[in-house]
Amino acid sequence: MPKPKLISFNLCPFVQRSVITMKVKKIDCDVTYIDLANKPEWFLKISPFGKVPVVQIGEDVLFESAVINEYLDETTPPSLHPSTAIEKAKNRAWIEFGSGLIMSMFQWSIAENLERYDKTYQAYLDNLKKLEDQLGDGPYFNGDAFSLVDAAYAPLWQRQAILDDALTGNVLSQFPKIQKWSSHLLQMPEVTQSVIPHFKDVFLAYIRAKDGIMAHHLSAVTA
């Protein structure tokens, strides 16, 4: 495989899924950061949805984090999928569920009024409960082996741990299995090294700049 070129935005959890997968698989890649508020023309030409991540492999362009990770998994063994078709299919479904959870958290973090803040928070918690109810003893999603599901959720847990800390909140502690799983993932160097330096500050500054209810809560606890 030619050296992949990853087009990234410094805070994007979906890009981070692919970065983690590449780190676990020891795939070397070049990263180009773009500003999503000011997308370059060359990016719009190659990205069908105008979204990151995009990975260029030679002349080919891949998009959608789950699809990129499947490609990386198929081309660089050993596989990070379970061996049976039924377990693989279930893993893919939970990866998709994780994409919805990432969007739920985002909606909550930028909610501009209290009604929307409460509604998005409750929707997020309800879905976390569904995930909690089907987790086993860990330490990874599938038990003993790290998989693409872990790569898909680690960015969410990293952001949630930062929010719990900054808001003196308790989201993760409401879900003991998720908490155990997330603590395990957040200790992995492939996860801690998958974000930009000072990620926490840049992430919190981004939420503050959105000026929603969460931004006001952040100001209240740091005042």
Ligand SMILES: N[C@@H](CCC(=O)N[C@@H](CS)C(=O)NCC(=O)O)C(=O)O
């Ligand atoms: N389903 C996509 C979601 C990617 C996505 O939403 N990326 C965001 C950044 S985190 C994006 O590029 N948004 C474009 C925009 O904000 O205009 C994936 O898994 O790759």
